[in-house]
Amino acid sequence: MALSKAAIAALSVLVLATACSGGGGTTGDDDGGDGDGGNSRDAAVQLYQPPRGFSPLLAPIGPDQLIAQLHWDALVSVTAGSEYGPRLAESWEVSPDGTTWTFHLRDDVVWSDGEPFTADDVVFTYNLYANPATGSAYAGKFATVSGAAALADGSADTVAGFQAPDDTTFVIQLDQPNVALIDELVQPTLAVLPEHVVGELPVDGLAENPFFREPTVGIGPYVFQRWVTDDQIEFHANPEYRTELGLDRVFAQHLTTDAAMAQLETGEIDFAQVAAPDVGRVEGIDGVTLHRAEGAGVMALHTAHDSGKLADPRVRQAIMYAIDREAIVEEALAGEAQVVDTLAHGPDWAVPDGLTHYGHDPDKARELLAEAGWDPATEVRIEVVPGQRDRDTTVTIVAAQLQEVGINARVQNYQAAELSASLADRDFDLLISSYGLFTMDPASMNSRLTCATIGGPNISGYCNEELDRLLAEGIATSDQAERERIYAEAQRIVNEQVPIFVLYVPNTLAATNDRLQGFELNPSAVDAFWNAADWSLGG
Structure with a gap:
């Protein structure tokens, strides 16, 4: 049986799985300051493999999941305490028979271009996930949603079981009980997309649309600005984010294990994932903190x-x-x-x-x-x-x-x-x-x-x-x-x-420069940036 392109991409993480220079500055051509003397509210983070882009419809590779946590957001995620935690959804409940899931959305969220975020965006996005025509890797996840089969065979344009009774309520109606559906929504975390932008793109093959290489609108704390190099990305603080942010820019770059360790020692990066053999080395670096959690994967x-x-x-x-x-x-x-x-x-x-x-x-x-x-x-x-x-x-x-x-x-x-x-x-x-x-x-x-x-x-x-x-x-x-x-x-x-x-x-292992405040280690290595909105710089 041949695998879809989305499934092929999934394995790349596995092969997985799981930064930039300048001590908070940037490399590459200058677009608002670089080097150690640049913006003191800039942070640099490592990606353990080269990122591909921002398409949440493709089965994820690890670095794509990491950068998605900066630019996009989702209904729920996993917290540092290994619990299901709120994101765009403040709360949720499941019916006693396990067939109806109701998510209550935040009412203080807008997209980075100022357009309001509503339950219609969620309905739109989940229809894309359920539609095999988009190239979605997740159609199988939603096969038991009422009306998913009709969308798949072309007899319906949308999934009847995805509903928005009002602007802040999203409902999933299932044909079969699933009391653990929430687990499907966090493996990986399923980002919500802007209907007013992505809705203008062709549905067929949407997963690999060029838009997802350079997305123009986001909803996360730090939105895509540009590719500095093929494996280095500049993010800017989302001007419409729902809380005050502690950084102006984040630079994310692929670095090998050895390069990341070297740049931790020189203070050129603020975050890196740590290979187990390097634990002793990291513990000996002044001004760097080692974070450890029992692994979930x-x-x-x-x-x-x-x-x-x-x-x-x-x-x-x-x-x-x-x-x-x-x-x-x-x-x-x-x-x-x-x-x-x-x-x-x-x-x-x-x-x-x-x-x-x-x-x-x-x-x-x-x-x-x-x-x-x-x-x-x-x-x-x-x-x-x-x-x-x-x-x-x-x-x-x-x-x-x-x-x-x-x-x-x-x-x-x-x-x-x-x-x-x-x-x-x-x-x-x-x-x-x-x-x-x-x-x-x-x-x-x-x-x-x-x-x-x-x-x-x-x-x-x-x-x-x-x-x-x-x-x-x-x-x-x-x-x-x-x-x-x-x-x-x-x-x-x-x-x-x-x-x-x-x-x-x-074990999940990471290191941070002590100037990076607010970092909390997630037990899932590919969710390392889950609380980036809480980061700030000090020291």
């Missing part, structure tokens, strides 16, 4: 199930037994991670006892490979976009350990464009990736593992009808005991079938 290997190369579950189990995940955590991550045996590793009630722990057991791996009739001449590539030290070390170790049990594994380095071609051809064996929010509700598995999301977030193309049935049941009831029973069955399937090779849950 996973580092995992993905295979294209439809390619058939690793189709036998015994082969996938063998790969898990062959990898010494505990040793990788110690060697590649300096202990800054935990090993788990299923994708959704929280909350506690959602992880049953008795799951198979894939400890390091090379003999067991060889036994399973023999049972499966594995051909040792079969080449297995471990695909990675290099440049992040922890995952570079991880894939090197994994390759050696697979070779030890008779799997002809080799590391394949890709640039992002090369990887996109391989993804389009469904030609990847073990692609390392970091992503997800798998600690708040086990419904977080749905987008990665259900048949309906193949072509979108389910980039592995895994489809299991029994798992689909259980995951559908899990969101159809609010009875806690029943949900616990359902997800225990679902987790055992995932644990046994190994649709995704979960390696570990890395």
Whole structure:
């Protein structure tokens, strides 16, 4: 099965996943001050991979999610306390039967061009998300909204279940109960778009419209101004933002791990994500604070199930037994991670006892490979976009350990464009990736593992009808005991079938220059800029 361009882009984060110079100034040609002597209310932040643009319809790559948090906004998001928190929606509730979700919107929001924000913008945007014609990666998320099927087959122009009873109320009416719908809206955070601007663009292929490379209107605290270089963006404070902002400009630039560490030491950047091996180095930098949180996502290997190369579950189990995940955590991550045996590793009630722990057991791996009739001449590539030290070390170790049990594994380095071609051809064996929010509700598995999301977030193309049935049941009831029973069955399937090779849950690590005030670490690395509106400079 071919993946959409949106799904292909999703994997780029995975390959993921998860700044500029001048100590708050900028590089490139001058457009209002640069260098250390520039505007003292300018901040510089690192992006761990080059950003692509601002299209929320495309399945996200990590840096795109980060810059979107500056320019756009959404109904809800995840807070630093790992809770669902208000954004454009002040509050929300779900009906007892789980079929009607009602969001109450703020009444003090306008777009950066001064146009009012209303529930009509939300209805418009969610229709785009639900419409496959736009190239949306999220049509599968909204397949159970009343009228979504009619939009998809062309018999309706809009989704009947997206409603705006008044300017500050947005309603989602479902054909089937979903008591965990809120989780779908924060993975990733779904930005709202301006109907008065985007509504003038053609619907077909909208996801890749040039508008999203240089958007002219935003609603976030810092709106796009210009691309300084291909991987550096200048943002200006949104003059219409609902609260007073503490910065005038934010510069976001891709920097490798090594470059980011160097610029933290010289004070040239104010924020960077930190690789686990650099924790000690960061803790020794004067004027820099290390932030640490238990991770919510996973580092995992993905295979294209439809390619058939690793189709036998015994082969996938063998790969898990062959990898010494505990040793990788110690060697590649300096202990800054935990090993788990299923994708959704929280909350506690959602992880049953008795799951198979894939400890390091090379003999067991060889036994399973023999049972499966594995051909040792079969080449297995471990695909990675290099440049992040922890995952570079991880894939090197994994390759050696697979070779030890008779799997002809080799590391394949890709640039992002090369990887996109391989993804389009469904030609990847073990692609390392970091992503997800798998600690708040086990419904977080749905987008990665259900048949309906193949072509979108389910980039592995895994489809299991029994798992689909259980995951559908899990969101159809609010009875806690029943949900616990359902997800225990679902987790055992995932644990046994190994649709995704979960390696570990890395801690979320970041560093800030002490002059950057108001930063709060989000446990989701791709939500690092979630509270940028609260940032200011001091010292």
